[in-house]
Amino acid sequence: MGFLSPKDGGHALDLSAEEARRLPVFGVAVRYPAGYVVPQHKHPYGHLIHADRGLLRVEAESGQWLVPPTAAVWLRSGVKHRLVVPVALQAHGLFVREDVCTSLPAADCVVHVSSLLRELIMALARDNDSATSSKRMRLLGALLIEELRTPPILPLHLPWPTDSADSRMQHVCQALLDNPGDTATAAGWANRLAMGDKTFHRRFLLATGMTFGKWRQQLRLMSSLTLLMQGMPITQVALASGYDSHSAYTTAFGKQFGQPPSAFAADI
Template sequence: MGFLPPEQGGHALDSTPDGLPVSGVAVHYPTGHVVPEHRHPQGHLIYADRGLLRVEAQSGQWLVPPTAAVWLRAGVAHRLVVPVALQAHGLFVREDLCARLPAVDCVVHVSGLLRELIMALTQSDIPGGVRRRQLLGELLVEELHAQPLLPLHLPWPPGGADSALQQVCQALVDDPGDSATAAEWASRLAIGDKTFQRRFLQATGMTFGRWRQQLRLMSSLTLLLQGLPITQVALACGYDSHSAYSTAFRKQFGQTPSAFVATR
């Protein structure tokens, strides 16, 4: 059950139904690895105890630092992108228990207890037998229910691959430092500035400026974990200075970039 290792193609497998509340698996992925789009019939929690994992679904993208995990509802198609090498942990929650968990796909905080439960439930051989696995799974659901949601979600415009707004968003994902204004993007699409702003807000639930800042801050996490100097990260992600970037980072994540790096 879980993910097929990279050397076998990196595809995902569904967990084997066994009646237990939660089952899980852990797999190491190298830098640059991609697990193709797949889905699971159970609720799915994805956690990386080191590195940084990107989860992509039709509704948006999520970045998972070691203090957070992505929660996906049952049946949500998604793929995994590995910017830096990591250990991925996949937990599968029995469908009848998902009613107590978030009704939307999201990023949740990982408390110390939740982390230890994830580690225990993704061991290949959990000591203590079925009863212990059941108790650990029930406790994981309780602890997951209590976790706050985190602002690490980047909403994605609906529509097909040729959607104009999707192309704008993908261009910015490819180059977070792109400085083109909303008016310039509107001109490229041959529409008015106000029309572009309105359509973007309707499609993503965020203004263009707020969405781009969210993207830049999320993208900067990968560069920080790769060991790049903070000033270089700031410039690569479209900020004019170290201080401007640090201010935005602290407002979004509650700590400075240097503090974030120091705890990883």
């Protein structure tokens, strides 16, 4: 049971064995190569996604999340999403029965993964064969639910314009995602789109819920995590992410994530 391997071109999940056992929490684990994309899909369960190495990007209609090894994405049941793998990693996906989700976060978010939570995730994703004790799985699942009740919410979410939002703002966001170091100002984007500065700012805020400056900084900092995990020197990461200096990047990173980029890089 689990994901079809990337080399076979699959992403579907065979959950029939677990559904038959009616476990409240169960999981799968799979390795993905760099550059792999799991097409958009959804599950009738709450879904916790964790990468034990590398950096995983989770994209949904409501936004995008980056998942380093110290975090996991929580998605409500039925949320359409796709997975983008910038660097090679092993992903663990846990599924939580809908009736058990009532005490878990009511919004999609990124949560901190403590040492205990990490071990629970790996155990539940690994012990998914019929020989594994259902009693043990239920106990592990119950402890995982308890750990997820009040997890620290991490600032790794990037709101994204929905399909019903201004398509021009979607274009701006996608262009910046493709090139986080783009130095064009809001005025420059307004000029490209043949609209006034105030109109651009108003439409961007309406589409994303954030100002252009704050959204772009969030994007740059989130995107820089991939470069840090690839071992790029911090000064080069700063410049590639659109910052003028090591110090400017380090200051912004510390305010956003509560630690300097050197500490983040040392933890991975």
